[in-house]
Amino acid sequence: MIGVLLVNLGTPEAPTAPAVRRYLREFLSDTRVVELPRIIWWPILNGPILTFRPARSARNYASIWMPEGSPLLVYSQRLAEGLQKYADTHFPGVVRVTLAMRYGKPSLRQGLAELRQAGCEKVLLVPLYPQYAAATTASIFDKVAEEFRSMREIPELRMLRDWHDHPAYIRALAESVKHWWQENGRAKKLLISFHGLPQRSIQLGDPYRQQCKKTTALLVQELGLQQGEWVQTFQSRFGAAKWLEPYTDKTLIQLAKEGVEEIDALCPGFTADCVETLQEIALEGKETFLGAGGKALRYIPALNDNPIWINAFSEILAPSWQTWELPENFAVSTQSG
Numbered sequence: 373m374i375g376v377l378l379v380n381l382g383t384p385e386a387p388t389a390p391a392v393r394r395y396l397r398e399f400l401s402d403t404r405v406v407e408l409p410r411i412i413w414w415p416i417l418n419g420p421i422l423t424f425r426p427a428r429s430a431r432n433y434a435s436i437w438m439p440e441g442s443p444l445l446v447y448s449q450r451l452a453e454g455l456q457k458y459a460d461t462h463f464p465g466v467v468r469v470t471l472a473m474r475y476g477k478p479s480l481r482q483g484l485a486e487l488r489q490a491g492c493e494k495v496l497l498v499p500l501y502p503q504y505a506a507a508t509t510a511s512i513f514d515k516v517a518e519e520f521r522s523m524r525e526i527p528e529l530r531m532l533r534d535w536h537d538h539p540a541y542i543r544a545l546a547e548s549v550k551h552w553w554q555e556n557g558r559a560k561k562l563l564i565s566f567h568g569l570p571q572r573s574i575q576l577g578d579p580y581r582q583q584c585k586k587t588t589a590l591l592v593q594e595l596g597l598q599q600g601e602w603v604q605t606f607q608s609r610f611g612a613a614k615w616l617e618p619y620t621d622k623t624l625i626q627l628a629k630e631g632v633e634e635i636d637a638l639c640p641g642f643t644a645d646c647v648e649t650l651q652e653i654a655l656e657g658k659e660t661f662l663g664a665g666g667k668a669l670r671y672i673p674a675l676n677d678n679p680i681w682i683n684a685f686s687e688i689l690a691p692s693w694q695t696w697e698l699p700e701n702f703a704v705s706t707q708s709g
C-alpha cells in the first residue's frame with residue numbers, strides 16, 4: 373500500500389479565544405515560522421500577542437465558521453475523501469489517503485499511525501501548499517522527521533515539494549475561474565492575492581516569491597488576460613517587519629482611488645478556503661475596497677473539493693503511485709475522468 377499524507381496548516385478547534393490561543397501558541401512557537409531568536413520572540417509571543425490576538429482572531433474565525441467546523445479543516449477533509457474515491461476507482465487497493473495538520477488535530481502523529489496500521493510501507497507526503505516556503509513546507513518535513521524519531525521502523529518517504537507551475541494545477545485554477553465568471557459575470561480587474569512572507573525569508577533563500585510570480589504568469593496566460601486586467605499582491609502581514617509587496621489591502625485602496633469599480637479576487641496559494649480568504653479577502657478586503665470608493669469585490673472560491681481540482685490533483689499525484697511499485701501488470705490510466 374502507498375500512503376498519501378495530505379498536510380495542511382491546522383486551525384483552531386473552536387472559534388473562541390481560548391482555542392485560538394492554544395492554536396496560535398503552537399503555530400507561532402515554530403522556529404520555521406518566526407525566525408527571531410527565542411530570547412527576543414518569547415516575551416513578545418507570551419506578552420502582547422497571546423494576550424490580545426486570540427480574541428480578535430476568534431471573532432474573525434466566528435464570522436466564517438461552518439456548521440461542520442473550521443473551513444480549512446472541512447475543505448481539506450473533503451479533498452482527502454475525494455482523492456481516496458479517485459484512487460479507489462483508478463488504483464483499487466493500492467492507495468490510502470489521509471489528512472493531517474501541522475498544528476493541532478488531526479495530528480501528523482495520528483496520520484502516520486493510521487497509514488502504518490493500513491499497511492503502508494511507502495508514504496507520499498503532500499503539503500497542501502502549491503508554492504514552497506520554509507515556514508510551511510519545510511516545517512511539515514521537520515515535524516514528520518521529529519515523529520520518526522519515536523518510531524522503530526519508518527516508511528519509505530517521498531515528498532511532493534511544490535506544484536506551483538504544474539500544468540494540471542494551472543488548468544484547474546483557470547477552469548474554476550472561467551466557470552465562476554460564466555455563473556457570476558466578470559469584473560474588469562482580477563486581483564490575485566497570495567499569503568505574504570517576511571521579505572527577510574526571501575533574502576535568506578525562499579523561492580516563494582518567484583514561485584508565486586510564476587503561478588500568476590501561467591494563470592493569466594491560460595486565462596488570456598492582458599496587462600492591466602490583473603494585479604498580483606500579498607496579504608496577511610504579521611508584525612512590524614517588511615513583508616512581501618505590494619500589500620493586498622493598500623492595493624485595494626489604490627485601485628478604488630484610480631476609479632476601478634469592480635474586482636474579482638482569487639487566492640491561488642490557498643488550496644482550501646480559510647480565515648485568510650473568507651474573512652481577510654471576501655469580508656475585510658471587500659469592506660476596504662468599498663470604503664475607498666469601489667462598488668464590488670467578489671471573491672472566487674479556492675479549489676477546495678471542486679471535482680475539477682480532485683481530478684487535476686490526482687493527475688499531479690498519480691505519477692508517484694505509478695512509478696512506486698504497483699502490482700505487476702497493473703493497467704494504469706489517469707486520462708479518463
Ligand SMILES: C=CC1=C(C)c2cc3[nH]c(cc4nc(cc5[nH]c(cc1n2)c(C)c5CCC(=O)O)C(CCC(=O)O)=C4C)c(C)c3C=C
Nearest residue numbers: 381382383384405429444505507508567569610646647648
Ligand atoms: C507569523 C508569521 C506567519 C508566517 C511566516 C506565515 C506564513 C504562511 N501562512 C500560510 C498559510 C496560512 N496562514 C494562516 C493563518 C495565519 N498565519 C499567521 C502567521 C504567519 N503565516 C497567523 C498568525 C495566522 C492565524 C490567523 C490570524 O490570527 O490572523 C492560514 C489559515 C488558518 C485557518 O485556520 O484558517 C493559512 C492557510 C502560508 C501559505 C504561509 C507562507 C507562505
Ligand SMILES: [Fe+2]
Nearest residue numbers: 381567608648
Ligand atoms: Fe499564515
Ligand SMILES: [Fe+2]
Nearest residue numbers: 608647648652
Ligand atoms: Fe490574516
